[in-house]
């Protein structure tokens with residue numbers, strides 16, 4: 001269910017009464033408040049803080065800042081039967097912008113680190129609210145970066161990240177729906193097409209920028225975050241891609257947008273795979289071993305060896321009741 005929940009919902013009253021441990025992560029001039037709700041065990045609290053620090057670092061922009069000047073992550077433990085360590089996540093945009101993560105009470109650090117949900121949700125902070133017609137763009141961006149950012153952070157093997165992207169594309173291809181992509185609702189049948197056609201859009205845009213403009217999706221999202229992004233804003237998908245084009249000084253995003261939004265079938269990833277030296281073989285992938293395609297794959301997925309750009313702003317405060 002977690003993939004359906006990037007919507008504005010209100011907190012339950014019970015949640016608001018819980019004891020909350022708040023600390024702030026700082027990246028340059030940007031701040032991410034980390035609220036952990038109702039965790040009495042200090043070791044578990046530290047583990048959850050360490051995990052979210054690593055997730056937050058993975059979801060920084062290219063220049064090492066958070067996409068928003070100010071946002072929060074709220075971690076709430078849950079006794080879900082869902083096998084996922086993070087059964088539920090959602091992005092909230094009413095008032096202060098933030099991400100809610102519901103973590104299984106027995107989830108270990110290793111299980112949490114191996115899960116994609118938190119990086120997916122934090123990647124939603126790279127874009128404003130895009131409405132129902134832009135849902136595929138929003139979910140596509142988060143689905144693309146849940147693999148790319150984790151591979152770069154060393155949370156996911158590089159080749160495995162390509163395989164997971166491909167597995168998403170295959171799920172999207174298998175979805176039976178002939179509705180225009182920008183008119184797809186929230187029904188189960190079309191969800192995989194919405195998420196992974198959206199991810200294909202961002203992959204194709206990234207490749208076009210690298211090939212034709214000597215820039216990258218990372219660089220443009222970073223510049224967009226600095227000039228234009230306000231996470232609580234509602235922006236039409238057309239205006240969002242136009243703003244990215246303005247930053248890029250070309251029309252890559254809008255041209256691709258017009259093509260994708262009108263699609264009634266899953267986009268072909270054949271051209272993208274040819275550029276990347278990736279081919280499908282059975283359920284798996286084969287990676288071409290030539291310098292040009294390997295360098296392109298590495299430019300997108302290879303682990304980054306830069307020093308940490310984030311730090312905790314203040315020592316742990318005593319539990320408070322907000």
Ligand SMILES: [Zn+2]
Pocket residue numbers: 003006120121124138139142
């Ligand atoms: Zn999402």
